[in-house]
Amino acid sequence: MKVKIRQWNAVASWLWVANDENCGICRMPFNGCCPDCKVPGDDCPLVWGQCSHCFHMHCILKWLNSQQVQQQCPMCRQEWKFKE
Amino acid sequence: MEDIGMEEDSAEISGSAQKQGVADAWETVTAALMSPGGLGPEQGLWDSLALLSGEGLGRLLGGWLLETLQMRLSSAVVPEFWAELKQPENELEERGRAWVLLTAFQTLLGRLEPFLGGLERLESWQDEGRGSVCGPGPGGLQERAFTIIRALLLFSPSPVLQERVLEFYSRTFSVYMHQEGQAEDGAEAPEGPEGGVCPGCGVPTQQCWCKEALAQLKELSHILSKLQLLEWVSCEAVTSILHKLIEQRMEQHCRGEYERSFLLEFQTWLELVLGWLSKVFASEAEKDGLVPAPGAPGAPGAPSVPSTPSLQAGQPGSSVLKQWRCHMHQFFCRIYVNMRIEELFSIIRDFPESKAAIEDLKFCLERTNQRQQLLTSLKSAFESRLLHPGVHTSDILTVYISAIKALRELDPSMVILQVACQPIRKYLRTREDTVRQIVAGLTGDAEGCTDLASELSRGDPVTLEMQDSDEEGADPEDWTPDPTDAVPDKMGSKRRSSDIISLLVSIYGSKDIFIDEYRAVLADRLLHQLNYNTAREIRNVELLKLRFGESHMHYCEVMLKDMADSRRINSNIREEESRLSEEEQPPLSLSSIILSSEFWPPLKEEKLELPPVVCQAMEAYTHRYEKLKAMRTLSWKPHLGSVTLDLELEDRTLTNLTVSPIHAAIILHFQDKSSWTLEELSVKLGAPKELLHRKLALWQQHGVLREEAGGRYYVVETGSSKEKMDRGVMLIDSDEERDSNTTTQSEQREEKLQLFWAYIQAMLTNLDSMTLDRIHSMLRMFVATGPVVTEMDINELEGFLQRKVREHQLLVSAGVYRLPKAN
Numbered sequence: 001m002k003v004k005i006r007q008w009n010a011v012a013s014w015l016w017v018a019n020d021e022n023c024g025i026c027r028m029p030f031n032g033c034c035p036d037c038k039v040p041g042d043d044c045p046l047v048w049g050q051c052s053h054c055f056h057m058h059c060i061l062k063w064l065n066s067q068q069v070q071q072q073c074p075m076c077r078q079e080w081k082f083k084e
Numbered sequence: 085m086e087d088i089g090m091e092e093d094s095a096e097i098s099g100s101a102q103k104q105g106v107a108d109a110w111e112t113v114t115a116a117l118m119s120p121g122g123l124g125p126e127q128g129l130w131d132s133l134a135l136l137s138g139e140g141l142g143r144l145l146g147g148w149l150l151e152t153l154q155m156r157l158s159s160a161v162v163p164e165f166w167a168e169l170k171q172p173e174n175e176l177e178e179r180g181r182a183w184v185l186l187t188a189f190q191t192l193l194g195r196l197e198p199f200l201g202g203l204e205r206l207e208s209w210q211d212e213g214r215g216s217v218c219g220p221g222p223g224g225l226q227e228r229a230f231t232i233i234r235a236l237l238l239f240s241p242s243p244v245l246q247e248r249v250l251e252f253y254s255r256t257f258s259v260y261m262h263q264e265g266q267a268e269d270g271a272e273a274p275e276g277p278e279g280g281v282c283p284g285c286g287v288p289t290q291q292c293w294c295k296e297a298l299a300q301l302k303e304l305s306h307i308l309s310k311l312q313l314l315e316w317v318s319c320e321a322v323t324s325i326l327h328k329l330i331e332q333r334m335e336q337h338c339r340g341e342y343e344r345s346f347l348l349e350f351q352t353w354l355e356l357v358l359g360w361l362s363k364v365f366a367s368e369a370e371k372d373g374l375v376p377a378p379g380a381p382g383a384p385g386a387p388s389v390p391s392t393p394s395l396q397a398g399q400p401g402s403s404v405l406k407q408w409r410c411h412m413h414q415f416f417c418r419i420y421v422n423m424r425i426e427e428l429f430s431i432i433r434d435f436p437e438s439k440a441a442i443e444d445l446k447f448c449l450e451r452t453n454q455r456q457q458l459l460t461s462l463k464s465a466f467e468s469r470l471l472h473p474g475v476h477t478s479d480i481l482t483v484y485i486s487a488i489k490a491l492r493e494l495d496p497s498m499v500i501l502q503v504a505c506q507p508i509r510k511y512l513r514t515r516e517d518t519v520r521q522i523v524a525g526l527t528g529d530a531e532g533c534t535d536l537a538s539e540l541s542r543g544d545p546v547t548l549e550m551q552d553s554d555e556e557g558a559d560p561e562d563w564t565p566d567p568t569d570a571v572p573d574k575m576g577s578k579r580r581s582s583d584i585i586s587l588l589v590s591i592y593g594s595k596d597i598f599i600d601e602y603r604a605v606l607a608d609r610l611l612h613q614l615n616y617n618t619a620r621e622i623r624n625v626e627l628l629k630l631r632f633g634e635s636h637m638h639y640c641e642v643m644l645k646d647m648a649d650s651r652r653i654n655s656n657i658r659e660e661e662s663r664l665s666e667e668e669q670p671p672l673s674l675s676s677i678i679l680s681s682e683f684w685p686p687l688k689e690e691k692l693e694l695p696p697v698v699c700q701a702m703e704a705y706t707h708r709y710e711k712l713k714a715m716r717t718l719s720w721k722p723h724l725g726s727v728t729l730d731l732e733l734e735d736r737t738l739t740n741l742t743v744s745p746i747h748a749a750i751i752l753h754f755q756d757k758s759s760w761t762l763e764e765l766s767v768k769l770g771a772p773k774e775l776l777h778r779k780l781a782l783w784q785q786h787g788v789l790r791e792e793a794g795g796r797y798y799v800v801e802t803g804s805s806k807e808k809m810d811r812g813v814m815l816i817d818s819d820e821e822r823d824s825n826t827t828t829q830s831e832q833r834e835e836k837l838q839l840f841w842a843y844i845q846a847m848l849t850n851l852d853s854m855t856l857d858r859i860h861s862m863l864r865m866f867v868a869t870g871p872v873v874t875e876m877d878i879n880e881l882e883g884f885l886q887r888k889v890r891e892h893q894l895l896v897s898a899g900v901y902r903l904p905k906a907n
Contacts, residue, residue, distance in 0.1 A: 001788075001799045002732040003755045005672045005748065006740070008698060011611060011724035012706075013681035017715050032682035039642055040680045041649070046715065 016046050018054050024075050025059035034058045048083040051076050109136050113145065146206065153199045153229055157236045161195045165237065170244055178251065179296075185248045186300050189307045196233065196311065203229050230312040238316055250321040253364065256301040257325060259294045260360040298363070305364055318364060323411070326357065330415050334423055342431050342438030346420075347447060354412050358405060365404045417448040424448075425458045429465040435486035442493050455500065462504045471511040477521045481588070484508050485536070488584050509591050519601045522588050527605060527624050539584050540627050585631060599636050602628065604685045606640055611677065611724055616651035618644055642683040650678045657708045674701040677725070678709075678718065686835065690723040693770040694745065695752040731788060734801040738786060746771065746779050754789065758799045765797075837884050844885075845903065848894075853902040856882055 016030045023046075026034050033044035034056035048054040053075045055063075064071050064080060071080045109132035136145060168188040203226050308314040333353065338346050424431065424445045431438045431445075449455065470483055484505065491501035512518045528537035589595050606621060622644055629637045654675045661669065694702070706718045727748035731738040743751075749769055753760060766773045780797060783789040789797045840863060847862055848854060854862070860878045885901060888894040895902050 001734075001755055001758070001801060003748075003751055004730040004732065005727060005752075006730060007728040008672055008674045008701070008745075008748070009725045009727070010674055010676045010702065010705075010745070011679065011687075011721045012676050012702075012718040013679040013684075013721065014709070014713070014716050014718055015681065017717050029682050031680065038638060039645060040682060041716075042713070048715075 014041065016054075018046060019052070020054070023056045023059055024053065025055050025063055028056070030054075030056070049073050049078075050081040050083050051078045052083075106136065108132070114148070149199065149202055149206065150229060150232060153196075154232050154236065156195070156199070157233065161192065162236050164195070165189075165192045169248065178255065181248055182252050182255065182297065182300055185252055186304055189304060189311075192237075193307045193310060199229065200226075200310075233311060234313065234316060237313070245317070246321065249317055250324065252297075252300075252304070253318065253321050254325055256297050256363070257329070257357075257360050259297050260363065261356065263294065263298075301363055309365075314365065322361070322364060322408075326412055327415055327419075329357070330412070330419050334419055338420070339423060339427070340430075342427075342434055342441035345440040345444050347444050350416055350420075354409075354416065357412065358409060361408050362405055365408070414451070417451045418454075420448045421445065421452050421454050421458075425454065425461050428458065428462050429469055432487045432490045433483055435490040438490070439493065442490050446494050449494070459500060459503055462500075463507055466504070466507055471507060477512070477515050477517050478525075480508065480512060480515075481518070481521055481525065484512070484588075485539075485584055488587055512591050518591065519597055520605070523598060523601045523605050526585070526602070526628070527609075536585065536588070540624075540631070589631075595632055595636065599632060599640075600685070603639055603643070606643060607685050607687070610643060610647055612726070616647050616654075616677075618647045639683045642680055646678060646680050646683070650676065653678060653709065653712060656712060657705060660708055671697055672701050674698075674705055676705060676718075681719075687721060687724065690746075690775075691770045692722040692746055692749065693768065694722050694749050697752070698745075698749070731786075733788070733799070738788070741786070743782065744779075746775075747782055750776070750779060751783060751788065754797075754799050758801075760797050762795045762797075837880075840881075840884075841888070848901065848903045853900045855899055856885065856901070859885070859901065 014031075018030050020030070022029055023034065028034060030046055031040060033040040036058055037044040037056075045057050046054050047057045047060055049060075051073045053073050055074075060074075060080070063074055072078060073080045112132040113136060165188055168191060169184065305314065308317055333350075334346075337349075424441060427441075428445075431441050435442075449458065470480055487505055487508070488501060491504065492498065494500060522536070525536035526540050589598050592598070606625070609621060610618070625637055625640045625644060628640070658675070702718075702720050706720075709718050710716065723745055725745050726742055727745055728740060728742050729748060729751070731741065731751065746769070750765065753765065753768055760768075762773050762776060765776050769776065780789060780791070784791065787800055790800050791797050843863060843866065844859060847859065856878065860881050863881070885894060885896070889896050889901075892904065895904050
């Protein structure tokens with residue numbers, strides 16, 4: 001017997017390769033989106049800091065904008081630098 | 085006689101000189117008054133009368149006349165009348181009886197005529213102002229005389245009179261209706277077929293006495309009216325005839341016939357009946373000075389006039405006829421409403437077709453006070469005919485939807501709808517598949533139930549948001565109070581919505597249930613699709629958005645967007661693959677739907693190890709995806725999706741089979757090795773045996789595999805010879821393909837219970853041991869976040885804990901739960 005597969009329609013779900021499940025700022029799942037967004041994924045990306053913490057981009061930007069003096073990671077208080 | 089004595093007494097008092105003159109005058113007067121037809125010399129009478137009244141005897145005259153009348157009546161006339169009426173005792177046939185009835189009244193009239201004549205003369209004399217003949221007491225002389233006649237005659241009426249009158253009237257009615265009917269519409273009166281029987285009087289044609297009957301009717305009416313007995317003798321008979329006839333006619337014409345309005349038809353008919361009535365009450369009518377010559381109001385041609393449904397709007401008849409018209413109209417409405425109330429369930433069931441009946445009913449119901457009756461009867465009809473386990477949920481919904489539509493028509497205030505349908509709503513709440521059915525109806529995949537889908541796509545949906553708002557109605561002038569039978573509850577009239585979808589959705593009091601269900605249905609549909617075509621789903625979601633509001637449909641929108649994104653990613657990856665060299669081409673063409681897991685309903689998790697060839701393809705796909713979308717990866721759901729494949733066997737090929745991944749995985753394994761046991765397969769695929777057993781059935785049905793003793797499955801390479809045997813192995817579950825990919829309600833619930841497990845563990849760690857009640861109340865106290873806890877009763881919790889005990893994750897002794905000691 002020979003089986004010839006013409007087409008395989010599979011189902012997968014995408015997920016961020018992150019070391020945590022939820023954003024430390026908004027506490028929403030990374031695989032969802034930040035409170036201001038409607039659509040996850042491309043429209044609400046994650047960003048990583050050099051301290052290896054990651055957040056929804058919108059969340060961390062909001063946080064950084066609210067910081068007057070020094071821009072720190074809200075988790076570890078190290079200076080926030082975007083990971084290249 | 086005594087009267088004479090009395091007269092003599094008074095004569096003595098008046099004085100002797102004129103004694104003789106007075107006596108003479110009295111003689112003259114009494115003789116003249118009693119003489120039939122008033123033959124006596126008028127002038128002599130007048131003179132005598134003047135003399136008497138001059139002597140102050142005028143008053144006595146009236147008294148004397150009445151007294152005489154009374155004596156005569158009670159001693160002779162009344163007994164004679166009754167004797168005559170009863171005399172032939174059942175021996176006669178109908179025609180004879182009618183004749184006897186008439187003669188009895190004729191005799192009665194004959195006996196009383198002298199008195200009446202005398203009374204009339206006295207009255208006219210008095211009217212000329214020449215003196216008073218009335219005794220003391222109210223009312224004219226004639227009036228009092230008639231009262232006496234009525235009183236004595238009908239003091240103890242024998243039922244025979246009623247019977248006779250009824251019979252007679254019925255007969256004349258049918259005769260009249262027949263004649264008029266012929267003139268009106270020949271089709272209505274059943275002609276000829278009875279074979280020589282006159283349809284009017286019901287006897288062979290040659291003996292027909294229709295004409296006679298009508299003449300008799302006229303005469304009888306005349307006599308009765310002359311004696312002022314008409315109302316007393318005939319009203320009852322006429323009423324019962326009318327009642328009976330309307331009822332009969334309605335039974336014949338309207339019962340079970342909902343598609344046409346009967347109001348006009350009945351109105352025409354009632355006008356016809358009125359013609360007969362005008363014959364019965366002809367003399368009365370004439371006396372009122374208003375025209376109706378017998379038959380005029382109902383005469384052919386006339387009844388077609390009124391175009392409004394109002395039965396009252398007719399020609400001005402005499403007051404009697406007008407009264408009767410009102411009566412008949414009332415009868416009609418009441419009887420009609422009664423009948424329709426009985427049939428309301430069927431009417432509702434046939435609704436769009438039975439609109440005419442509903443409109444008729446509405447018209448009549450407004451004129452009779454029977455709403456309460458309607459409500460009770462409809463409620464019990466629903467309960468006995470609809471709300472029992474034998475009726476499919478979709479049928480209940482269909483009837484409910486028709487009921488909404490029909491009752492909306494019947495009662496724009498929606499009170500009837502609200503009250504009568506309460507039991508349906510309550511009952512639907514107890515059915516498990518209600519939500520699914522409603523959602524299926526909304527998306528248009530329910531069989532037969534297309535109403536909802538069309539309702540959804542109707543132009544101006546009232547959004548549910550809008551109704552929730554407390555905003556006052558547009559114009560205060562338009563406000564109408566609720567009917568008195570409205571249920572006084574928090575729902576104001578403005579929230580008593582007539583919108584079918586909002587009514588259905590509100591069965592559960594919350595739209596979230598529906599949206600969740602819709603999400604599940606949508607997920608199923610999307611995942612079962614082979615292409616990425618979502619036009620229909622997009623349309624549905626847009627429509628639902630109008631209903632439920634943007635925010636509630638957000639998840640569904642993301643789901644649809646996922647489909648679009650997947651398509652794009654897919655074609656991207658495909659393009660990349662196509663640039664590869666020949667040998668690098670992937671061994672199987674894989675396309676994928678990529679979900680945003682947070683936004684999809686929880687999908688069934690099933691373990692399944694796919695054959696290496698597929699896994700490799702998936703890995704390759706993942707790599708490409710990762711390249712496309714930085715920092716993101718894919719988590720495959722191996723059991724979901726669909727596979728199209730061809731099977732090449734030795735003697736045949738099966739092409740274009742579309743199966744689920746697990747089917748494909750199974751058959752791929754058989755490609756490498758032609759026989760497998762269930763255990764081997766189970767190990768290889770990482771799936772439970774029972775599941776595999778079920779799935780294998782598909783291939784058995786296709787005749788590709790066969791099962792042999794010892795649970796071994798073999799490939800059937802040469803199938804044709806085995807054809808017959810394969811037929812025998814029918815599929816165990818042929819609806820396997822339609823299996824839902826989303827988890828069922830109970831599974832979701834299970835998951836939520838699992839959530840509590842963490843709490844329970846923590847509590848038991850801290851408190852060492854707890855009873856069931858304690859655990860339950862603690863959970864209620866601390867985990868009161870979602871609706872789940874409040875819904876979860878103690879039994880359910882117990883069941884859950886018992887299971888944990890069986891799984892050795894919990895110990896129980898003497899009703900106290902504790903965690904097993906570590907290690």
